[in-house]
Amino acid sequence: MMDVHYKFRAVKRTATKSGKCPGCGKRYRLQRTFEQTINPYNRLPDGTPKSMEDIVRELTAECIAWRDRPEYCGACRELREQMKAMGWTSDWPTFCAKVESIFGPIEGLLETAPEVYLHMVVAHGFSEYSHVLLLDYKDQVKLRAAFDEWYTAAELAPALREEGWDAFLAD
Numbered sequence: 669m670m671d672v673h674y675k676f677r678a679v680k681r682t683a684t685k686s687g688k689c690p691g692c693g694k695r696y697r698l699q700r701t702f703e704q705t706i707n708p709y710n711r712l713p714d715g716t717p718k719s720m721e722d723i724v725r726e727l728t729a730e731c732i733a734w735r736d737r738p739e740y741c742g743a744c745r746e747l748r749e750q751m752k753a754m755g756w757t758s759d760w761p762t763f764c765a766k767v768e769s770i771f772g773p774i775e776g777l778l779e780t781a782p783e784v785y786l787h788m789v790v791a792h793g794f795s796e797y798s799h800v801l802l803l804d805y806k807d808q809v810k811l812r813a814a815f816d817e818w819y820t821a822a823e824l825a826p827a828l829r830e831e832g833w834d835a836f837l838a839d
């Protein structure tokens with residue numbers, strides 16, 4: 669009996685990207701190689717073994733997704749992990765679920781206790797959002813633009829936008 673060793677052919681694609689850390693603005697230049705081998709066990713979801721073309725297509729997609737994703741620096745990544753550990757989130761549905769578990773439905777809060785709505789929903793909501801995304805608090809113009817974008821996306825009460833911004837600043 670003889671041992672047979674197969675050497676599978678590796679297919680590689682290397683991507684590079686450069687940019688600024690979205691948190692602190694520190695510049696980076698990174699390179700990463702994505703790899704898969706052509707082998708009988710590397711299959712498509714339908715069960716057929718991947719061809720060279722299949723693998724190249726997947727690797728190219730991975731390279732593009734990686735290249736287009738901004739990269740936080742080590743310090744900012746750590747800060748974000750700490751905020752996550754505290755339960756802070758930039759995800760609106762997650763934030764709502766957290767508030768509603770304490771105060772009940774947000775629309776109800778708007779009707780019965782608008783000052784709580786301004787503080788707990790608007791001020792804290794944007795506070796968590798802006799901290800988790802490490803938005804720059806020194807740049808008030810950009811921060812206000814981010815607030816408007818966030819406010820609109822969250823479909824918060826249009827009439828309370830200015831009061832909400834003031835509540836956030838006061839918080």
Ligand SMILES: [Zn+2]
Pocket residue numbers: 689690691692693694740741742743744745
């Ligand atoms: Zn950074």
